[in-house]
Amino acid sequence: MERRAETRRALLDAAAELFATRGIDGASVDAIAEAAGRTSGAVYDHFGGKEGLLFCLLEGWVDDVTEAVAAQVAAAEGLDEQMAALWRNVTRPVTGDGRWIALEHELWRYASRRDEARERLALRYQRAWAGMDSEWASPDGTVGPALMGLLLGLDMMRRIDPSAISDCMAVEALRGVVLGLRRETTAAGETKQERR
Amino acid sequence: MERRAETRRALLDAAAELFATRGIDGASVDAIAEAAGRTSGAVYDHFGGKEGLLFCLLEGWVDDVTEAVAAQVAAAEGLDEQMAALWRNVTRPVTGDGRWIALEHELWRYASRRDEARERLALRYQRAWAGMDSEWASPDGTVGPALMGLLLGLDMMRRIDPSAISDCMAVEALRGVVLGLRRETTAAGETKQERR
DNA sequence: GTCTATATACCGATAGAC
DNA sequence: GTCTATCGGTATATAGAC
Numbered sequence A, B: 001m002e003r004r005a006e007t008r009r010a011l012l013d014a015a016a017e018l019f020a021t022r023g024i025d026g027a028s029v030d031a032i033a034e035a036a037g038r039t040s041g042a043v044y045d046h047f048g049g050k051e052g053l054l055f056c057l058l059e060g061w062v063d064d065v066t067e068a069v070a071a072q073v074a075a076a077e078g079l080d081e082q083m084a085a086l087w088r089n090v091t092r093p094v095t096g097d098g099r100w101i102a103l104e105h106e107l108w109r110y111a112s113r114r115d116e117a118r119e120r121l122a123l124r125y126q127r128a129w130a131g132m133d134s135e136w137a138s139p140d141g142t143v144g145p146a147l148m149g150l151l152l153g154l155d156m157m158r159r160i161d162p163s164a165i166s167d168c169m170a171v172e173a174l175r176g177v178v179l180g181l182r183r184e185t186t187a188a189g190e191t192k193q194e195r196r
Numbered sequence C: 001g002t003c004t005a006t007a008t009a010c011c012g013a014t015a016g017a018c
Numbered sequence D: 001g002t003c004t005a006t007c008g009g010t011a012t013a014t015a016g017a018c
Helices: A003-022 A029-035 A040-047 A050-059 A061-075 A079-091 A100-111 A115-135 A143-160 A167-186 B003-022 B029-035 B040-047 B050-059 B061-075 B079-091 B100-111 B115-135 B143-160 B167-188
Strands: none
Touching (some): A003 A029, A003 A040, A003 A100, A050 A061, A050 A100, A061 A079, A061 A100, A061 A115, A079 A167, A100 A115, A100 B100, A115 B143, A143 A167, A143 B100, A143 B115, A143 B167, B003 B029, B003 B040, B003 B050, B003 B100, B029 B040, B040 B050, B050 B100, B050 B115, B061 B079, B061 B115, B079 B143, B079 B167, B100 B115, B115 B143, B143 B167
């Protein structure tokens, strides 16, 4: 592999790591370059700056994770196992590293305040949602956003208080969303046992 | 009201506003002081620094919102209306301002990386969860974290792509979580009986 | 392509006038 | 109590040597 491609990859890896652990604001260009065994000049040469590095990360690195997760879900059988596979990739990622959810949060936060980044992230989200919607038969595209939101939200609660989110309850909650939305879309009018 | 209390309140208001809109890192002490009609010295005199301001905000201002939301939910009748009330406070907050969810995300992000802030936030979360758990009869405390997570997660998706989250589907997803978790606690029988 | 050196700007925090 | 002035540190980004 050429030196240039090697540097590019090292910079992207280092950026993903530092953005996830220290946050996008907390990771300086110098720190990223140093972690990649280069100096800041390399970042500006390859990506034009910090934001260029971020955009590149947004469209490349994270898509790979989405794909890997989708593959694991497709391999599982039954709704419960699929939900468990989904949640497992949040708590103990088999593929890649444990940093992808943290990076996901960082990218969201950054994009939620900048129009250009927001539009790019929206496209990526839509791809991920579409995969979920087709997997769980949600013709009007409601399951995808809800599931992805719940995954991120449960992870937020877990990061603050790990004891509050057991694997079992996470799976139950995820299943509840899928079943709840599916019942709505199929208009089956199943009995919803209201208590209280 | 004395000048001192007035200044304190103005600084807290300005901090909540700027932390929510620009992010905690993006809001400088000078900017906060200026927005409050004071100078940075006032911040250090009242709160000892930026972090003191943040902690004060974490334990005071946001608790009021939690309380207000709980009151609105308690006033609603039926699960659907309760979920709608919950979601309405995310999309179109009646009490306070539209910034509280953004501030919630900022506080979470800050706390997720700092132990002391994380423990303080955990206590606040636990108070909010306990209210939800007693409201929806979740003896083992699973509904609270799941609902709060889903609310925050749905808001994340909505901020990136508003068209993906309709009010109707949000309510359906929230209801799905409550029903899903409630069924688990009663069916498994591994926990206490559901109280009504 | 990658480095060193540097320009420019802003940050959090402090000291002391008033 | 609140102000001005300022220190020390660090950020992004650039210019030019190699």
